[in-house]
Amino acid sequence: MVLAGAGSGKTRVIVHRIAHLIRELGVKPDRILAVTFTNKAAREMKERITSLLDDTSAARIAIGTFHSVCARILRREHRSLKLTSNFTIVTESEQHARVKRAVDTLNIPPDRMAPRQIVTRISNAKNRFQEPEKMLESAGFDLMQKWTARVYEIYQAQLEQDHALDFDDLIVKTVRLLEDNPLVRDAYQERYRYILVDEYQDTNHAQYRLISILSRRYRNVMVVGDDDQSIYRWRGAEISNILNFERDFPGARTVKLEQNYRSTQAILTTAAAMMENNRRRTGKKLVAVRSGGEKVMQVTLGSDREEAEFLAKELTGLHAREHREWSDFGILFRTNAQSRLIEESCLVAQIPFRVIGNTGFFNRKEVKDLFAYIRLALNPLDSASCLRILNTPRRGIGAATREMLMEKTGDRPMFRVLESLVEDRVFPGHKIGRIADFVRGVLEMEKITRTTDVPAFVRLMIERFGYREQFETEDTPESTASLEIIEEFVSAAEEFHRRTGDTLDKFCDYLALNQEQSSDRPGDVEEDQNTVSLLTLHNAKGLEFPVVFITGLEEGLCPCYRSLSDLTEDDLEEERRIVYVGMTRAMQKLFLLSAQRRFRAGKQTDSKPSRFLMELPEKTLERINLQGARTRRARPVSFRDSDAPAVKMSHPFSGNDFRRGDRVVHKRWGTGTVIDLKGRGPEAKITVSFDRAGRKKLLLGPSRLFKMT
DNA sequence: TTGGTTCTCATTTTT
DNA sequence: TGAGAACCAA
Numbered sequence: 001m002v003l004a005g006a007g008s009g010k011t012r013v014i015v016h017r018i019a020h021l022i023r024e025l026g027v028k029p030d031r032i033l034a035v036t037f038t039n040k041a042a043r044e045m046k047e048r049i050t051s052l053l054d055d056t057s058a059a060r061i062a063i064g065t066f067h068s069v070c071a072r073i074l075r076r077e078h079r080s081l082k083l084t085s086n087f088t089i090v091t092e093s094e095q096h097a098r099v100k101r102a103v104d105t106l107n108i109p110p111d112r113m114a115p116r117q118i119v120t121r122i123s124n125a126k127n128r129f130q131e132p133e134k135m136l137e138s139a140g141f142d143l144m145q146k147w148t149a150r151v152y153e154i155y156q157a158q159l160e161q162d163h164a165l166d167f168d169d170l171i172v173k174t175v176r177l178l179e180d181n182p183l184v185r186d187a188y189q190e191r192y193r194y195i196l197v198d199e200y201q202d203t204n205h206a207q208y209r210l211i212s213i214l215s216r217r218y219r220n221v222m223v224v225g226d227d228d229q230s231i232y233r234w235r236g237a238e239i240s241n242i243l244n245f246e247r248d249f250p251g252a253r254t255v256k257l258e259q260n261y262r263s264t265q266a267i268l269t270t271a272a273a274m275m276e277n278n279r280r281r282t283g284k285k286l287v288a289v290r291s292g293g294e295k296v297m298q299v300t301l302g303s304d305r306e307e308a309e310f311l312a313k314e315l316t317g318l319h320a321r322e323h324r325e326w327s328d329f330g331i332l333f334r335t336n337a338q339s340r341l342i343e344e345s346c347l348v349a350q351i352p353f354r355v356i357g358n359t360g361f362f363n364r365k366e367v368k369d370l371f372a373y374i375r376l377a378l379n380p381l382d383s384a385s386c387l388r389i390l391n392t393p394r395r396g397i398g399a400a401t402r403e404m405l406m407e408k409t410g411d412r413p414m415f416r417v418l419e420s421l422v423e424d425r426v427f428p429g430h431k432i433g434r435i436a437d438f439v440r441g442v443l444e445m446e447k448i449t450r451t452t453d454v455p456a457f458v459r460l461m462i463e464r465f466g467y468r469e470q471f472e473t474e475d476t477p478e479s480t481a482s483l484e485i486i487e488e489f490v491s492a493a494e495e496f497h498r499r500t501g502d503t504l505d506k507f508c509d510y511l512a513l514n515q516e517q518s519s520d521r522p523g524d525v526e527e528d529q530n531t532v533s534l535l536t537l538h539n540a541k542g543l544e545f546p547v548v549f550i551t552g553l554e555e556g557l558c559p560c561y562r563s564l565s566d567l568t569e570d571d572l573e574e575e576r577r578i579v580y581v582g583m584t585r586a587m588q589k590l591f592l593l594s595a596q597r598r599f600r601a602g603k604q605t606d607s608k609p610s611r612f613l614m615e616l617p618e619k620t621l622e623r624i625n626l627q628g629a630r631t632r633r634a635r636p637v638s639f640r641d642s643d644a645p646a647v648k649m650s651h652p653f654s655g656n657d658f659r660r661g662d663r664v665v666h667k668r669w670g671t672g673t674v675i676d677l678k679g680r681g682p683e684a685k686i687t688v689s690f691d692r693a694g695r696k697k698l699l700l701g702p703s704r705l706f707k708m709t
Numbered sequence: 710t711t712g713g714t715t716c717t718c719a720t721t722t723t724t
Numbered sequence: 725t726g727a728g729a730a731c732c733a734a
Contacts, residue, residue: 038724067724092723114719167724234722335721337725358723391710398710513724538722560721578722601720602725 001200001245001254002224005286006271006584007262007544010224014196015045017222018061019052021194029060033192033214036065037199039514041542045198062192066207067167068513070174073188074165075505080181081173086379086505088164089512091371093363095119095166098384102154106147120234121148122155126168127206127236129175132156161411162382171206178213189217199541200225200245204236212248221249227281231538231578233570239280260286260584262544264293266620267590271583273617278573295622296590298613302627303597304338307551308345310593310626315351315532318547326352329532330545332582334558337600338551339534346532347665356535362515366485371511373461376415377445378505383414390418393470395434401427415442441465454507455493462486480696537582548586550579553594554607579612592616596627664688664707672696 004010018034021027036042042064050058062069071089078085090098099122100115125135132153139145159166165173178185195215197203200223203211215221223245230239246252260268265288272286301307311331318324331342339355346353361367369392372385380386390405391397397405409417421427422436441464445457452460462468468486471479496507533545537558552558559575561567583590594609658664662674672690689695 065724170724231722232724235724337720340725394711396710400710515724536722557721562720574722599725601718 001242001249001252002222002257003242003254003282003284004224004226004257005260005284006226006229006581007260008257008286009261010226010257011041011045011048011198011542013257014198014222014224015048015052017196018049022053022057027194029057030062031191031193032061032196033069033194034061034063034196035069035198035211036063037202038542039065039068041065041198042068065513066203066210067170068509070170070210071509071513073174074170074177075509077177077184080177080184083165084163084379084381086163088162088375088379088382088385089170089509090159090164090166090384091362091512091515092167093368094384097388098158099151099155102151102158105154106150118148118151121145122152123168124236125152126172127204129172129206129209157411158384161413162384163379164382164384168206171204171210175206175209175213178210185213186217188214193218193220195221197221197223198225199229201227201230201239201242202232202237203241205238205241206236208238208241208248215249219249219251226284228275228278228284228577229541229581229584231541231574231581233574243280243282256284258284258286260288261290262587263288263290263584264588265291266293266295267583267586267588269620270296270590270616271580274576274583274612274615275580277615278576280570280573294589295620296592296616298592298616298621298623299594300609300623300625300627301593301595304341304552304595304599306626307593307595308341311342311549311551312345312349312351314549314591315346316349319351324547326530326532328546329549330540330543330547330585331532331534331549331551332537332540332585333534333551334537334560334578335552336536338557342534342551346534350665351532352530353532353534354529356533357539358515361485361488362511364485366482367489370458370462370467370486370489371508373445373465373467374458374504374508376442377461378449378508380415380442380446381413383409386414386418389465390438393466395438396431397435401431415439438465449504452504454497454502454504455490457504458490458493462490477696537578540585541581544585544587546587547589547591548582549591549593550582551593552598553579553592553610553613554598555610556605556607557598557600558610559612576612579610658686658707662707666690 002010002013004013014034018032021032022029034042034045036045046058046061046063049061049063062072064072074081074083074087075085078087096115096119099118103115103118125132130138132149135152136146136149139149159169178188192214195211197211202225211221211223223242225242227239227242230237230242233239241248246254263271268286268288275281299310301310315326315329318329319326333339333342336358343353343355369389372388375382376385376389387402387406390402405414405418405421408421418435419439422432422439425432427435445461445464448457448460468483471482471486492511493507496502496510500506500510502510533543535543537550550558558579559567559572561571583592592613594607594613596607598605598607658674658677660674660677663671664674665671666688670690672688674686675689675695676687687695
């Protein structure tokens with residue numbers, strides 16, 4: 001076990017050990033398994049190993065996330081699991097849909113049970129290998145838990161019928177496979193003789209079991225982690241995995257890495273002082289290699305808007321005065337909702353930026369639909385996918401017909417039932433044509449899943465089912481957006497094909513397991529372009545920036561809680577770790593921002609400064625109060641007054657004062673000129689000719705269009 | 710069945 | 725604020 005403090009070269013250790021194993025000890029690359037927490041980390045690790053060794057041996061090492069590694073094993077071993085090799089991987093959004101349907105069938109008073117909560121409870125149970133029956137037994141008089149257990153039972157039964165696995169199943173079923181099946185177990189224990197796990201502090205119980213069983217024979221495991229950076233408890237991560245490592249793997253040796261190569265001493269001292277307030281930790285002494293450094297700035301702003309304006313001004317200032325690259329800056333926030341204002345203010349100030357993390361691409365209806373089509377073609381047993389696209393595009397199958405169909409389906413595969421119903425001409429004459437055509441379409445597509453490359457398949461599919469036509473017939477901003485998403489989906493397929501050349505089923509896995517997908521706006525910014533990064537504190541893990549801004553350090557937001565009473569001690573410690581992760585991303589400059597008013601959940605709220613700010617030592621800190629919007633007259637921040645332009649955001653739709661000829665800037669399309677305008681208020685529709693992207697019709701409301709000042 | 714509207718309600722992080 | 729459900733009219 002390597003206990004590696006922030007910035008101590010964690011990943012480097014893993015990469016170099018792998019190189020050492022192969023080069024010095026002559027270990028065959030395919031006997032090494034390296035598990036990371038995110039796909040991005042896996043890619044990075046692969047790259048770094050490639051640069052140390054050669055392409056071919058690097059390619060033979062099994063590197064991936066727990067989920068992707070398990071998916072690969074399960075596909076290979078599907079026979080032992082009574083699964084088709086084409087089993088579906090259920091994404092989170094679909095997990096919700098499935099749970100909701102299960103809740104509906106149970107006649108549970110819906111107000112008592114938030115599907116979101118049920119999902120987490122089910123997930124927790126799964127990760128502890130608890131079956132629905134066990135859960136029901138142990139629920140006792142806990143009514144909510146009882147309901148959850150019954151939902152769980154239906155949910156799980158339906159997954160099995162559909163030959164579908166959710167994220168938790170991927171791990172849990174792999175563990176079961178290895179436990180129940182000596183031959184398979186032997187094979188994988190042999191195969192993965194050397195196991196390396198990154199971010200061990202974020203593993204959950206099932207993942208621990210997986211590592212434990214795989215390593216049982218050769219006992220060659222190296223885990224790397226930092227208990228102070230454990231920030232995924234809500235997802236089942238158990239910090240005890242790292243705290244109990246020496247007990248769980250007798251004879252283990254622990255190495256501590258306590259030299260920090262990233263941050264200045266000032267930054268580190270500040271972060272460390274805050275962490276002193278946590279109790280459950282191993283205790284490391286991180287020492288900065290870079291002594292001294294500028295003081296950490298703690299800035300208080302009047303409102304969230306002022307915070308955003310301050311950011312833009314500060315970025316511009318540092319860019320001009322200190323000749324910083326835009327990519328030197330990381331702006332961190334606790335919740336995704338916070339990024340909106342910041343994006344807007346960067347837009348107005350013409351600062352190139354990029355939002356790292358979930359883009360919502362996968363939440364788009366179009367993406368879910370197309371994904372469901374592909375999955376049904378690959379796995380016609382997947383009734384959930386069938387149900388999703390049954391009436392998309394419209395085929396005249398509404399609620400009543402759907403009910404009827406579901407009734408007849410029972411626990412058989414819906415698509416098969418549909419086939420036979422068409423055969424028996426159960427549907428009324430005026431509908432049967434379209435329904436039969438749908439069935440034929442799926443069957444046709446099913447035939448060519450193996451023989452057609454991914455982009456061709458996707459295009460053919462869109463064509464065959466008339467998925468595009470439904471949007472082409474109208475010319476509204478919404479339909480334009482839909483068409484764009486469809487295009488984006490096609491490009492994703494092309495991109496996948498170009499990079500991997502893999503088959504359709506691999507594309508499905510890729511879509512399900514790579515939901516991260518970073519966004520590049522405005523325009524088409526390439527991956528490593530020079531942009532400011534906007535990201536959540538969680539997404540910041542593993543990254544570093546010369547200058548870091550942590551925003552929204554306020555009670556309720558960071559630490560994040562709904563009501564003080566449900567903030568447990570453990571929750572609070574995790575929140576502190578989350579902030580700690582953020583602070584330790586900074587190499588040279590660290591800004592801690594808080595606002596006194598913030599627009600939250602549709603309301604203006606007063607907020608108090610985060611308690612974490614009170615835990616910081618004064619000697620490495622400079623506190624500045626800039627409340628009252630007069631950022632321009634403000635005392636010295638990092639730049640003495642400004643050659644930075646004043647950034648003042650115009651309210652999105654307050655000024656419905658767009659006129660023909662106005663120069664505007666759009667989140668996605670960049671700069672352009674207004675050429676037409678219809679309607680008033682947030683409903684107004686506007687036509688803009690963009691300099692690079694051409695003419696677009698936009699809905700003024702959600703389009704995020706700003707007048708350039 | 711579909712399209713449109715209004716209403717309400719909850720707001721964390723993501724493989 | 726924005727998503728989803730519930731409701732209503734054609």
